[in-house]
Amino acid sequence: MSEALHKLVILDRDGVINADSDNYIRTVDEWNPLPGSIEAIASLSKAGYLIAVATNQSGLARGYFDEITLANMHNLMCELVEAAGGRIDVICYCPHAPAENCACRKPKLGLLEQIGAALDLSVQGAWLVGDHEKDMQMAVAGGCKPVLVQTGKGSSEASKLPAHLRTQVKIVDDLAAAALFILAQDGCNIS
Ligand SMILES: [Mg+2]
Ligand SMILES: [Zn+2]
Numbered sequence: 001m002s003e004a005l006h007k008l009v010i011l012d013r014d015g016v017i018n019a020d021s022d023n024y025i026r027t028v029d030e031w032n033p034l035p036g037s038i039e040a041i042a043s044l045s046k047a048g049y050l051i052a053v054a055t056n057q058s059g060l061a062r063g064y065f066d067e068i069t070l071a072n073m074h075n076l077m078c079e080l081v082e083a084a085g086g087r088i089d090v091i092c093y094c095p096h097a098p099a100e101n102c103a104c105r106k107p108k109l110g111l112l113e114q115i116g117a118a119l120d121l122s123v124q125g126a127w128l129v130g131d132h133e134k135d136m137q138m139a140v141a142g143g144c145k146p147v148l149v150q151t152g153k154g155s156s157e158a159s160k161l162p163a164h165l166r167t168q169v170k171i172v173d174d175l176a177a178a179a180l181f182i183l184a185q186d187g188c189n190i191s
Contacts, residue, residue, distance in 0.1 A: 008126035009044050009182060010115060010144060012106075013055035013093075015131035015152015016175055017041070017077065024059040031073040034151050036176035038080045044179050045086030047188045050119060052126075053077075053091040054111040056134075061097035090118045107137035112144070129178045133157050136165050146170070147178045 014020040017037045025031055045051050053074075059065055070093070078088050092114040096102040104110030116123045128139035131152035139146035146169045148154055148161070158171050172178045 006119075006121050007047075007049040007186065008052065008119070008121070008123065009049045010052045010054050010112070010123065010126050010128045010139075011041070011175070012130035012132065012135045013053050013077075015154060016129055016149055017053070020131070020152040024062075024064050025073065026059065026065045027069065028072045028076055031076060033077075033080060034174065036174060038084050040175040040179040041081050041088065042084035042086030044182065045081070045088075047183055049182075050089045050121075051081075051087065052115045052119070053088060053093075054106065054115060054128075054138075055091070055093045056106050057093045057095055058097050058105070060095040061100065067095075090115055092118065106132075107134040107141065109138060109142050112138060112142040127178075127182050129175060130154075131157065133161060133165065136161065136169050140165065140168055147172060147181065149174050149178055151175070 011017060014025060017033060019032050019034055041051055057070060074091050081088050092111045094104040094111060096105055112123045124143040126144045127147060128144040129147045129149060130136060131149050131154035136146045136148055148158055148169050148171045150158055151174045161169060170181060172181055
């Protein structure tokens with residue numbers, strides 16, 4: 001990657017950073033980081049990457065939790081990353097239900113556009129790490145480099161990725177492995 005380009009990693013949240021649940025993550029107590037995920041984010045941040053989170057949170061529209069609770073989850077996430085020496089630069093989420101047919105629910109590109117606007121840069125060429133086909137679809141459509149972790153829904157998603165995505169997606173074990181892959185691909189020294 002040339003010096004002229006910014007370094008940006010966009011992360012899905014549930015199943016990538018924290019353990020996912022079929023019943024939605026509804027409270028701060030239910031927001032539990034996956035092993036190594038916080039340190040992985042910090043390692044990317046310390047290597048000079050901007051870190052963005054792009055997450056579908058239809059639980060808001062469904063009334064399972066409110067914006068204040070979501071903000072408290074995200075404060076915890078940011079505090080843990082900062083305690084590990086890194087930072088999350090921007091968090092964008094879709095609060096809508098699928099039936100609302102909004103422009104920001106993944107795999108649509110609205111969250112990528114929000115991240116680009118918030119950071120005042122193009123997301124083209126950014127890394128995008130997720131655990132679901134929707135994340136990979138958004139990455140490819142948005143010109144990002146897709147990495148699928150096999151935490152969360154990722155292991156079942158990996159086995160059923162359509163052929164056109166499978167050829168473009170890098171599949172790794174977890175966010176720690178994704179971070180190592182990204183740093184190696186970009187020629188960053190890993191200390
Ligand atoms: Mg996910
Ligand atoms: Zn939305």
